[in-house]
Amino acid sequence: MFASYAEALGFDQVDLSLDHPSTVADxxxxxxxxxxxxxxxxxxxxxxxxxxxxxxxxxxxxxxxxLLPPLSGG
Amino acid sequence: xxxxxYLTTEPIDLTALLAHVQSPSxxxxxxxxGAVRDYASGRTVTRLDYSAYGPMAETECARIVAxxxxxxxxxxxxxxxxxxxxxxxxxxxITAAAAHRDEAFAACRxxxxxxxxxxxxxxxxxxxxGSVEWVGSAAAGQQGSAAVAPSS
Numbered sequence: 602m603f604a605s606y607a608e609a610l611g612f613d614q615v616d617l618s619l620d621h622p623s624t625v626a627d628x629x630x631x632x633x634x635x636x637x638x639x640x641x642x643x644x645x646x647x648x649x650x651x652x653x654x655x656x657x658x659x660x661x662x663x664x665x666x667x668l669l670p671p672l673s674g675g
Numbered sequence: 676x677x678x679x680x681y682l683t684t685e686p687i688d689l690t691a692l693l694a695h696v697q698s699p700s701x702x703x704x705x706x707x708x709g710a711v712r713d714y715a716s717g718r719t720v721t722r723l724d725y726s727a728y729g730p731m732a733e734t735e736c737a738r739i740v741a742x743x744x745x746x747x748x749x750x751x752x753x754x755x756x757x758x759x760x761x762x763x764x765x766x767x768x769i770t771a772a773a774a775h776r777d778e779a780f781a782a783c784r785x786x787x788x789x790x791x792x793x794x795x796x797x798x799x800x801x802x803x804x805g806s807v808e809w810v811g812s813a814a815a816g817q818q819g820s821a822a823v824a825p826s827s
Contacts, residue, residue: 603726603728603795604726604799604809604812605809605812608809648795651730651734667728667731667795669728669795670809670811671811672791672792672793672795672796673797673798673809673810673811674732674755674767674790674794674795674797674798675709675755675766675767675787675790675791
């Protein structure tokens with residue numbers, strides 16, 4: 602979790618226990634259900650293990666999923 | 676963050692970036708500096724706080740530099756600073772050197788545009804009245820134009 606998303610949720614990292622199989626969208630929905638999570642968009646830009654991910658991409662134990670707010674480098 | 680190549684928490688050394696790309700066969704050297712501006716949206720900015728998804732940002736920067744070097748047969752150096760920056764500080768610097776100026780300018784322009792579009796870096800504006808705002812957050816509810824290049 603980064604920038605405005607981390608601020609909304611109040612943390613920048615969390616371990617999630619999800620059913621198997623689960624997808625990126627399942628993890629996002631779980632986060633959006635947490636306090637402050639309503640500020641996250643339903644389909645945020647996501648990276649799974651450092652590469653861009655789609656909502657339907659499957660998750661495996663130990664995966665690192667990052668939710669990326671609109672980029673503003675430069 | 677370990678193994679920082681393209682990101683740094685220290686002031687950017689432009690001389691080092693120039694030295695990195697210059698060579699006897701490269702007669703055109705272009706440079707772009709992105710500096711912290713003292714206003715945004717009509718309000719006075721006192722500082723910017725930059726943060727990044729370090730490992731992914733490093734990977735994406737490396738890809739962008741490699742793309743530019745290959746496309747324009749040039750040498751490219753890139754540094755983006757992370758942390759708290761004051762007005763006037765250099766946030767990002769790019770140098771590109773090629774045989775001729777056209778390639779150097781084109782590579783330099785490509786790199787800054789792709790960095791802004793693809794590298795997971797965020798900045799928060801701190802205004803003179805003490806308020807803070809994440810840049811781009813107004814579009815947080817949309818699927819923005821931000822896109823990360825597919826893995827290659």
